[in-house]
Amino acid sequence: MCSINEENLPVDTMVATPKLLFKDAVCRRCRILKAQVLLRKTDPYCRDCFMKYAVHKFRSTIGKARALQHNDRVLLAYSGGLSSGSMIHLIKQGLEASDSNKMKLIIKPSLLYIDEGEILNLSKEDRKANADFVLEYAKRNCLDVYMCSLEFSLAADISGVKLQMNSYEVEPSIYASQLERLFGSVKSLTAKEDLLQRLKQRLITLLATHLNYSKVFLGPSATRLAGQLLSAVGQGRGAQIAQEIGFADSRTGVVFLRPMREFVDKEVAYLAHFLEVDSLSLPTLSSKLGPTASIGRLTEEFVVTLQANFPATISTLFRTSDKLKPNVGVDRSSSEFKDDSRCLLCLSAIEQSPLCSASTARSISQTISRSGPSGFKDVESEPQSTNVQQQLKACDANCSNPGKQCCKTMDVGANEKDWGVVLCYGCRVTMEDVKTPELVPINLQEELRLRSRRQMMRQSVEQFLL
Amino acid sequence: MEVSLNFSGGAELLFGKIKQHTISLPAEETWSMKKLLNWIKDNLLKERPELFLQGDMVRPGILVLVNNADWELVGQLDYLLQNKDEIVFISTLHGG
Numbered sequence: 001m002c003s004i005n006e007e008n009l010p011v012d013t014m015v016a017t018p019k020l021l022f023k024d025a026v027c028r029r030c031r032i033l034k035a036q037v038l039l040r041k042t043d044p045y046c047r048d049c050f051m052k053y054a055v056h057k058f059r060s061t062i063g064k065a066r067a068l069q070h071n072d073r074v075l076l077a078y079s080g081g082l083s084s085g086s087m088i089h090l091i092k093q094g095l096e097a098s099d100s101n102k103m104k105l106i107i108k109p110s111l112l113y114i115d116e117g118e119i120l121n122l123s124k125e126d127r128k129a130n131a132d133f134v135l136e137y138a139k140r141n142c143l144d145v146y147m148c149s150l151e152f153s154l155a156a157d158i159s160g161v162k163l164q165m166n167s168y169e170v171e172p173s174i175y176a177s178q179l180e181r182l183f184g185s186v187k188s189l190t191a192k193e194d195l196l197q198r199l200k201q202r203l204i205t206l207l208a209t210h211l212n213y214s215k216v217f218l219g220p221s222a223t224r225l226a227g228q229l230l231s232a233v234g235q236g237r238g239a240q241i242a243q244e245i246g247f248a249d250s251r252t253g254v255v256f257l258r259p260m261r262e263f264v265d266k267e268v269a270y271l272a273h274f275l276e277v278d279s280l281s282l283p284t285l286s287s288k289l290g291p292t293a294s295i296g297r298l299t300e301e302f303v304v305t306l307q308a309n310f311p312a313t314i315s316t317l318f319r320t321s322d323k324l325k326p327n328v329g330v331d332r333s334s335s336e337f338k339d340d341s342r343c344l345l346c347l348s349a350i351e352q353s354p355l356c357s358a359s360t361a362r363s364i365s366q367t368i369s370r371s372g373p374s375g376f377k378d379v380e381s382e383p384q385s386t387n388v389q390q391q392l393k394a395c396d397a398n399c400s401n402p403g404k405q406c407c408k409t410m411d412v413g414a415n416e417k418d419w420g421v422v423l424c425y426g427c428r429v430t431m432e433d434v435k436t437p438e439l440v441p442i443n444l445q446e447e448l449r450l451r452s453r454r455q456m457m458r459q460s461v462e463q464f465l466l
Numbered sequence: 467m468e469v470s471l472n473f474s475g476g477a478e479l480l481f482g483k484i485k486q487h488t489i490s491l492p493a494e495e496t497w498s499m500k501k502l503l504n505w506i507k508d509n510l511l512k513e514r515p516e517l518f519l520q521g522d523m524v525r526p527g528i529l530v531l532v533n534n535a536d537w538e539l540v541g542q543l544d545y546l547l548q549n550k551d552e553i554v555f556i557s558t559l560h561g562g
């Protein structure tokens with residue numbers, strides 16, 4: 001992949017892999033049994049050695065991050081898919097391991113299933129059947145399962161959420177039609193997938209907090225995360241990569257952990273097969289659509305295809321992304337300030353955009369392209385032709401918030417253009433594709449007003465202290 | 467000749483949501499995996515063949531196991547099927 005290596009590598013590693021080099025190979029670890037698994041195109045393992053390797057990798061992913069304490073209550077997000085299903089099997093094995101064994105896992109897990117049927121256009125019967133599959137799965141694993149429907153992500157707070165335990169009925173709610181209308185109004189599949197992810201994250205956080213779980217395990221594999229890494233860059237979420245695909249994501253107050261992130265999809269498939277993990281036949285928003293249907297679909301296609309011929313693809317992406325650290329520029333002590341600098345939708349820190357940032361550049365070029373030749377004159381004199389920029393000029397040089405919104409214009413009426421105060425860049429891009437933003441469960445106008453007022457108060461206090 | 471086929475991880479969505487198929491193939495012919503894939507395409511695949519096959523091959527992201535072993539270890543497309551073989555197709559693709 002990397003051009004530096006081109007001359008040093010033998011020619012045949014750069015072209016499609018030589019076929020059938022490992023026909024009838026013997027396991028390279030025990031050197032006794034016949035191999036059943038071929039990893040990275042070069043490492044044949046027998047089933048037993050593969051399982052040992054996988055269990056060890058799973059435990060060390062959890063262990064090395066030191067994210068868990070004894071008897072932690074952990075919610076395991078279960079989608080019905082192979083990756084989260086395998087994750088739960090591995091955790092069960094860890095719980096049942098003997099005490100003397102260092103591999104013993106001491107946590108108190110329960111399952112959480114979010115029914116996305118409403119936006120996947122599944123019939124009530126299908127949703128019930130899926131839920132029954134999950135209930136049966138939980139029962140077989142002797143775990144409690146909390147069940148909730150995605151439409152409740154639109155509820156203002158937990159009191160509006162119908163949460164069920166060890167049973168599930170699809171019941172009509174006002175949020176169901178709201179969710180349907182919301183997704184119906186989203187123009188692109190990319191924005192739909194992003195919105196789905198944000199809403200799911202919001203709902204899980206709401207439920208975990210309510211149920212008093214401080215940790216949630218999510219099941220995405222390395223392959224899925226590598227695709228998400230590229231999508232995140234493509235969608236202007238580059239600053240959030242460490243949280244979006246790293247092992248731990250603590251943006252919401254509830255800590256999301258991704259213990260399957262060291263397994264590529266081929267390993268997940270082997271695991272699921274050997275552990276006899278059954279999966280739900282769940283479609284996704286992009287099921288049966290071509291590779292260019294959305295950014296997420298395209299990056300998945302890209303990663304999977306590249307990985308098939310170059311097994312180092314994913315680890316290269318991961319090694320690169322693990323070096324990226326979030327640039328936390330906000331270190332004021334006030335927690336209120338921290339809350340005010342977080343995106344309402346995904347809870348990431350909103351990047352402060354100085355006058356010369358990439359997002360300013362994008363907004364200038366967008367303004368120019370949209371205004372056309374006739375509107376260009378106005379644009380030239382005022383690069384950001386929003387009211388923010390206009391009023392910034394009116395402010396005297398003492399403005400304590402230069403480059404952003406001026407202190408004196410904080411209380412002007414909020415409109416879509418001002419989302420920068422309450423949404424991060426990635427969420428703004430998504431919300432631009434949402435035709436009915438009022439259906440999203442965050443009160444943008446209200447929050448914008450509150451944030452502006454708090455900021456003014458802080459400023460007057462600061463002036464007083466000086 | 468009887469062969470068992472199993473589709474999972476979402477691959478079954480392309481086969482009318484049915485995971486387990488038992489098929490019988492005329493035993494007087496020799497059946498390579500390559501030939502089997504063509505047979506599946508003509509006889510079982512319900513829609514969007516490009517989401518299952520790419521040219522003669524199974525699409526990247528779908529794992530193929532022959533009797534619990536990766537098909538790359540038994541000859542891949544050239545493997546010759548035997549009576550009672552168990553072939554498993556596991557999709558790990560999101561948009562499958």
Ligand SMILES: [Zn+2]
Pocket residue numbers: 027028029030031032033045046047048049050
């Ligand atoms: Zn071995």
Ligand SMILES: [Zn+2]
Pocket residue numbers: 343344345346347348423424425426427428
């Ligand atoms: Zn955001």
